[in-house]
Amino acid sequence: MRSSTFLALCSAAATYALPTIESVGNKFFTSDGDQFFIKGVAYQLTEKDPLVDTEQCTRDASLMKKLGANTIRVYHVDPSEDHSGCMSAFSDAGIYTMIDMDTFDTYILPNDPWWNQTQFDRYSEVMDAFQNYDNLLGLFVGNEIIAINNQSLAAPFIKASCRDLKAYRDSKGYRKIPIGYSATDIAELRPWLQDYLTCGGNSSENIDFYGLNSYQWCDPTDYQTSGYANLQDQAKNFPVPIFFSETGCNKPGPRLFDDQDSIFGPEMVNDWSGAIIYEWIEEANEYGLISYGPKADATATGANVVGGFTRAGTPTPVSPDFDNLSKHWATITPTGVARSAYDVKSVSTRACPTSTASGWLVNGNVAIPSLGETLTGSYSSVPSATGTAASPSASETQNSVSGSKEIAGMGAGLVSVMMVFAFWL
Numbered sequence: 001m002r003s004s005t006f007l008a009l010c011s012a013a014a015t016y017a018l019p020t021i022e023s024v025g026n027k028f029f030t031s032d033g034d035q036f037f038i039k040g041v042a043y044q045l046t047e048k049d050p051l052v053d054t055e056q057c058t059r060d061a062s063l064m065k066k067l068g069a070n071t072i073r074v075y076h077v078d079p080s081e082d083h084s085g086c087m088s089a090f091s092d093a094g095i096y097t098m099i100d101m102d103t104f105d106t107y108i109l110p111n112d113p114w115w116n117q118t119q120f121d122r123y124s125e126v127m128d129a130f131q132n133y134d135n136l137l138g139l140f141v142g143n144e145i146i147a148i149n150n151q152s153l154a155a156p157f158i159k160a161s162c163r164d165l166k167a168y169r170d171s172k173g174y175r176k177i178p179i180g181y182s183a184t185d186i187a188e189l190r191p192w193l194q195d196y197l198t199c200g201g202n203s204s205e206n207i208d209f210y211g212l213n214s215y216q217w218c219d220p221t222d223y224q225t226s227g228y229a230n231l232q233d234q235a236k237n238f239p240v241p242i243f244f245s246e247t248g249c250n251k252p253g254p255r256l257f258d259d260q261d262s263i264f265g266p267e268m269v270n271d272w273s274g275a276i277i278y279e280w281i282e283e284a285n286e287y288g289l290i291s292y293g294p295k296a297d298a299t300a301t302g303a304n305v306v307g308g309f310t311r312a313g314t315p316t317p318v319s320p321d322f323d324n325l326s327k328h329w330a331t332i333t334p335t336g337v338a339r340s341a342y343d344v345k346s347v348s349t350r351a352c353p354t355s356t357a358s359g360w361l362v363n364g365n366v367a368i369p370s371l372g373e374t375l376t377g378s379y380s381s382v383p384s385a386t387g388t389a390a391s392p393s394a395s396e397t398q399n400s401v402s403g404s405k406e407i408a409g410m411g412a413g414l415v416s417v418m419m420v421f422a423f424w425l
Contacts, residue, residue, distance in 0.1 A: 017092065023208040023240060026241055026242065038274030041069050042073045047076060068330055096135045096136070102122070102142055110147060113154040127139060136177060144213060152193065156367075156368050160369045163205040182212075182246070184213055188359045193360075213245055215248070217259035232267060244263065247277060277289065284308065
């Protein structure tokens, strides 16, 4: 009894070993005052919660530390489970977590959006379950809700969910855990969506960070050819931290991860806060950085076998992807700016975009839906904050993703065309 109690106390202490992270202007800062840059990996071994198996988390965290990762993104968790062991294991390895709050049956739907009490309750349960861990970096209110250009009427519901979860966070006295959104990289909607989610001048409604799931950089390529120069133009002086919440194009392969030099280099480091590589585990889509064993028959069954791939065990690096990424991250050590020296006024205020012929359908700073509302076909307008909305480039590269193409080819294995339930690529 005494031994188990001692171990539990040690585990709890380790969970709080890392400084917390906050969003200030367009930067992440640790509670020590240092700017934080994300070197992350998408971590979802199956559709089930991956943060409940302490032994597996410990094995994976150890190898992630060797990789150079400091963050994982988890798409689905069960708030009723005990996550202390895994959160402690990742904390011990210097790794933060970013967690999606939605569940398989609580997505905000793009074609028939609503935001109701059931959704709010499920999201807030996830926040409750993780808010006490210092290595919780941030929470997502959604992932690729708007997946094609004519679904933009769902955007005010994304903002509504952010408003209500931030209000809940503050009412509970939780620390200012950053709450944001992860977007599909759709050429027809950039930069309107990112501008809309940060416009209006009301920080209580706006996202605290913006993640972009982008697979534009397909090695071999470079900063200009890939389209990253265009992404940088649209992110310059963005009002909140912006980062790649998924990236790592694997066609034609192998992945060289040369994009990391640009993201953390002089072209982008002043405006971008890092990248999350898709993904940790090898699956049929061949995005994995590690495998847990040889590929099995697609019809094979077993305790840890799903879709022909083993989902637990000792992680083994996938060559050459793991080494290629590790070598880049080992040489990338941006220092950024100290919190005490950072001028938040250096960022821009984004104007609420007007509707466009190409698919952005929300006209200006519309009234945000209240809890329990559904889309009835139009929005009323409210005064907008002043500012200048970014302009889209006249041309995009061949690797730019147009929504439905990303769902079919990249998709993060967690969205469908209608965004009703998730599927695994």
